[in-house]
Amino acid sequence: MTLKSLRIGCVKYLNARPLIRGWAGEVTLDHPAALCAQLARGDLDVALVSSFEFLRNPIYRIVNDISISSAGPVYSVIVAHQGEISEVDEIELDPAAETSVNLLRCLLSESQLNPRFTRTSASANASPARTRRARLLIGDQAIRFRQEHTQEFRFWDLGEQWARVVAFPFVYALWLVRPEVIDAKIIADRLRALRHKNLANID
16 A cells, blocks of 8 residues: 555644645544544544544554644633633533533533533534523634624633643544554654654744
8 A cells, every 4th residue: 555545634724734734645534523423333444533543443553753633722622601610501512522511521520520422513603592501612613703702601611611620631632543554654754753843844
């Protein structure tokens, strides 16, 4: 298998571009949940997916030294709410989210909060309809929502909350390689080189 023929997938968010820009072959760009399903089915050989995918199915090989992580506020993984977070009784979940939903469950449990969860396919511009409802947003749509609704909403940054509770970085996504893929080391070296080159050239 050559690098060009490798079936590789990457989350379609802005913060992942330095990890994949310049890859020689075709890249499947999709939401986290969709990529996890494709990797699990064997439709992809390698993918940048939720860190929880490895916990759920630890058959994969991890490409070390590359991840989407934060050691504090992350800005793009948030719960948009009005009033106090402790007063929220319902949180709409982003259907594309994987890691963030599990992280949110952990943080709410740590804070002894128990709102009910609902799934939504609403657009990024849709706002929670009432004060006691909140919404989990991730990726580019979270960034846009924060920029457009700064005065109307408060934002519970999941990266910031994790750092407050645990005092360690949190890994949202990482490269996983299916076990049957040969030359995993060559693939990992290429991904690390690509990351290094792109980060060195960010404006």
